[in-house]
Amino acid sequence: MRLRYFTFALLISLTLLASSSTTSAQALDISSGGQPTITGAVSGSVTGSSDVRNDLVVTINFGEVSPLNTNSIVKVVVPVAVRSNQPYQVAVSMSGLNNANPQAVQASDVGFGVQNMRVLGGAGKICTQSTHIIRSPFNNDPSSSVSVASDGRVAYSSSFANLSGSTIILSGPQLSKNNSSIRQQSDGYIFDAIFTLTPQFFATGISSATLLFTIAAGPNVPC
Amino acid sequence: MPRQSTKLIFKLSLFNMLLAISAVACLGQSTSGTVTMSATVSKFVEINSGGAVTLTGNSGGGVTTDGVANSPLAVSINLGELGPSNTNSFVTALVPLKLRSNASYVMSMSATVTSSGSTANRIGSADIGFGLGTITRSGVGVNTGTDTNATSGDPSLPANGSINGTTGRYEFTAVRSNLSAFSSSTTALSGPYIMNAVPRSNANGLTVPAYFAVKPQFFENGTTTISVTFTVTAP
Numbered sequence: 443m444r445l446r447y448f449t450f451a452l453l454i455s456l457t458l459l460a461s462s463s464t465t466s467a468q469a470l471d472i473s474s475g476g477q478p479t480i481t482g483a484v485s486g487s488v489t490g491s492s493d494v495r496n497d498l499v500v501t502i503n504f505g506e507v508s509p510l511n512t513n514s515i516v517k518v519v520v521p522v523a524v525r526s527n528q529p530y531q532v533a534v535s536m537s538g539l540n541n542a543n544p545q546a547v548q549a550s551d552v553g554f555g556v557q558n559m560r561v562l563g564g565a566g567k568i569c570t571q572s573t574h575i576i577r578s579p580f581n582n583d584p585s586s587s588v589s590v591a592s593d594g595r596v597a598y599s600s601s602f603a604n605l606s607g608s609t610i611i612l613s614g615p616q617l618s619k620n621n622s623s624i625r626q627q628s629d630g631y632i633f634d635a636i637f638t639l640t641p642q643f644f645a646t647g648i649s650s651a652t653l654l655f656t657i658a659a660g661p662n663v664p665c
Numbered sequence: 666m667p668r669q670s671t672k673l674i675f676k677l678s679l680f681n682m683l684l685a686i687s688a689v690a691c692l693g694q695s696t697s698g699t700v701t702m703s704a705t706v707s708k709f710v711e712i713n714s715g716g717a718v719t720l721t722g723n724s725g726g727g728v729t730t731d732g733v734a735n736s737p738l739a740v741s742i743n744l745g746e747l748g749p750s751n752t753n754s755f756v757t758a759l760v761p762l763k764l765r766s767n768a769s770y771v772m773s774m775s776a777t778v779t780s781s782g783s784t785a786n787r788i789g790s791a792d793i794g795f796g797l798g799t800i801t802r803s804g805v806g807v808n809t810g811t812d813t814n815a816t817s818g819d820p821s822l823p824a825n826g827s828i829n830g831t832t833g834r835y836e837f838t839a840v841r842s843n844l845s846a847f848s849s850s851t852t853a854l855s856g857p858y859i860m861n862a863v864p865r866s867n868a869n870g871l872t873v874p875a876y877f878a879v880k881p882q883f884f885e886n887g888t889t890t891i892s893v894t895f896t897v898t899a900p
Contacts, residue, residue: 470694470696471694471695471696472695472696472697472698473694473695473698474698485705497695497698498695498697498698498699498700499698499699500698500699500700500701501700501701501702502700502701502702502703503702503703503704504702504703504704504705505704505705506705506706506707507704507705507706508705508706508707508708508709508767509709509711509765509767509864509865510707510709512865514866516704518702520700522698525694544862545767545808545858545861545862546706546862547704547706547862548862551862552702590863590864590867592805593805593806593861593863594805594806594861594863594864594867594869595806595861595862595863596863596864623693623694624693624694625693625694635700637700637702639704640864641864641865642862642863642864642865643709643765643766643767643806643858643859643860643861643862643863643864643865643867644706644767644862645706645767645768645858645862646706646707646708646767646768647705647706648703648704648705648706649703649704649706650701650702650703650704651701651702651703652699652700652701652702653699653700653701653702654697654698654699655697655698655699655700656696656697657696657697658696
């Protein structure tokens with residue numbers, strides 16, 4: 443008799459578990475791709491999770507970017523993991539950088555590029571009929587594309603100034619072999635989001651910005 | 666159904682619900698993630714040499730340690746003979762300065778003059794003329810602003826000094842035209858921010874010549890040492 447009660451309870455629990463997994467099951471996922479790194483900073487830091495199963499929540503403090511920082515550039519590399527059972531696209535939107543003083547840090551002063559799209563483990567899907575495309579102009583390492591504009595200010599091949607609303611930076615075919623609704627350590631791809639800021643004679647103050655990375659169904663390309 | 670069994674089923678169900686929720690929360694997927702960032706820009710000012718020193722009217726002496734543009738200012742000058750055997754009207758040293766900042770700045774100066782003489786005829790701080798010349802803001806990345814020169818310019822100009830009719834001694838009479846006005850740190854120049862948002866590798870900036878002048882006279886014989894310190898701050 444007791445076994446019957448236990449079985450009954452177990453069935454209820456499994457039903458709940460299945461139902462809860464079904465309601466949260468997603469074909470598209472974005473998460474941390476590993477530990478972010480920072481170089482060239484004075485009093486700067488970056489925090490994020492090294493576990494690819496954790497959400498993408500990264501905080502970057504570029505630190506001092508006046509000429510008090512004598513390094514040539516402050517560079518941050520943020521690995522981002524993506525998973526999907528269908529074609530996908532990754533978009534980025536920016537908010538919060540609204541300095542009225544043109545000599546203060548502007549969107550064009552923060553270099554932003556995407557590099558190193560790579561398979562995350564054995565369950566990452568390798569498609570042969572389509573490639574993963576880093577959208578123009580973001581396919582570069584901004585620390586390698588630094589130039590000086592005619593007004594003397596540093597410029598990059600791509601920067602936050604290239605973000606307009608929700609801007610697609612990456613798209614491609616299916617990313618994951620399996621169709622799990624649960625994040626795993628080896629079932630997708632990782633790319634590096636690279637951010638740079640060159641110390642300059644900026645107007646004094648503290649600047650901040652927030653980037654929102656989103657993944658959604660993308661152009662229907664074959665795998 | 667016995668009451669104890671009902672309780673057991675209820676507890677098991679609750680426990681498993683918690684497990685299920687926790688599993689979804691830990692390993693569930695998300696279609697978005699955030700990267701927040703911040704950066705700090707503090708006030709920055711610097712003073713460097715604006716180039717080589719020019720020494721004129723000297724008899725003997727010379728520039729011992731010359732200025733090198735964009736290098737720390739550390740100049741040493743031997744003004745040579747300042748007695749009547751030097752027949753030039755003035756011994757003048759022109760020291761180019763270069764200032765850069767991302768905020769409003771104030772350049773102050775302080776000077777000490779020590780002489781081996783023991784009488785009122787020895788060289789004193791009032792005998793050393795001083796002034797800042799034409800201020801130049803030019804080049805890519807330099808902000809166009811208006812600076813305030815608190816000195817009277819080239820001290821050897823006739824408008825800035827004359828012979829005292831009573832004592833016969835030459836005096837630099839204009840406002841802040843000799844080193845006695847700078848016995849303590851005193852503002853010589855101020856203005857708005859100098860540099861636009863350009864990297865430090867940009868070598869441009871504000872340049873201004875600092876003039877030092879002495880009128881050769883029947884000073885008490887001996888040696889005199891003049892030490893001048895320029896300081897730039899962003900108040």
